[in-house]
Amino acid sequence: MIKKGIILTCLVLSQNSNAQVGINTNTPTRALDINGNLKIREISDESDNGQYTKVLVTNADGNVDYIYKKDLLPATDEFTSNKEVINNIYSNNVELGIDTKVITCGKFQFSFSSESDSKIRFNLTEKPSENIDIYMSMEQNWTGSGFQFYQGTSSNNTTAFKFTTTNWNSPKEFASANLADFEQNVMYFQYPKDPSFYRLTIYRVNHTVNKENTWSFVSACEKF
Numbered sequence: 001m002i003k004k005g006i007i008l009t010c011l012v013l014s015q016n017s018n019a020q021v022g023i024n025t026n027t028p029t030r031a032l033d034i035n036g037n038l039k040i041r042e043i044s045d046e047s048d049n050g051q052y053t054k055v056l057v058t059n060a061d062g063n064v065d066y067i068y069k070k071d072l073l074p075a076t077d078e079f080t081s082n083k084e085v086i087n088n089i090y091s092n093n094v095e096l097g098i099d100t101k102v103i104t105c106g107k108f109q110f111s112f113s114s115e116s117d118s119k120i121r122f123n124l125t126e127k128p129s130e131n132i133d134i135y136m137s138m139e140q141n142w143t144g145s146g147f148q149f150y151q152g153t154s155s156n157n158t159t160a161f162k163f164t165t166t167n168w169n170s171p172k173e174f175a176s177a178n179l180a181d182f183e184q185n186v187m188y189f190q191y192p193k194d195p196s197f198y199r200l201t202i203y204r205v206n207h208t209v210n211k212e213n214t215w216s217f218v219s220a221c222e223k224f
Helices: 002-017
Strands: 021-023 032-034 054-058 064-068 084-092 103-105 108-112 120-124 132-134 137-141 147-150 161-163 184-189 198-209 212-223
Touching (some): 084 103, 103 212
Parallel strands (some): 021 032
Antiparallel strands (some): 184 198
């Protein structure tokens, strides 16, 4: 017992007289300096514990410190929060779309028709509780005459697209919205009473590789 007491006392004195402890190093630079790996056999999941507000981080020298969890979260101010970007890009060896390749944008699905001119079309992703009218504002820019603007089913009217409880998942085409190579198409829309606003950019690009043509179909949806 006396021998054990002497050893314990020596260890305590050693800890008290050295502000820094090194493992596998004679020149520790912090209170505990480990030259090697660290293994912890049991840890708890505290994801839902609000008292755990810090996350451990290291620098290039292996120094371990912390940052606050809140600094890793997305910004929550009214100008930057709740924003999303989704895209759909595919290629085809003909200048026609593939109608099964869809992009979901909020409560809408968009695709390119596999028929002539690859018309732009869309439908709803879920059955509405009542019949609804959808207005699509659309800008088309191309070489030649250059520009046309939609606010309804075609460029010369303001008629809404009508979706019912029975036709909600049947794609509707823009009457004159033929898709041409390198033509930029930008659409703005909102589901009735939905707080989110959307912008969809659509593009078709023709590539020639070893004298063979391919077409890329690009859709990018932004939620605001």
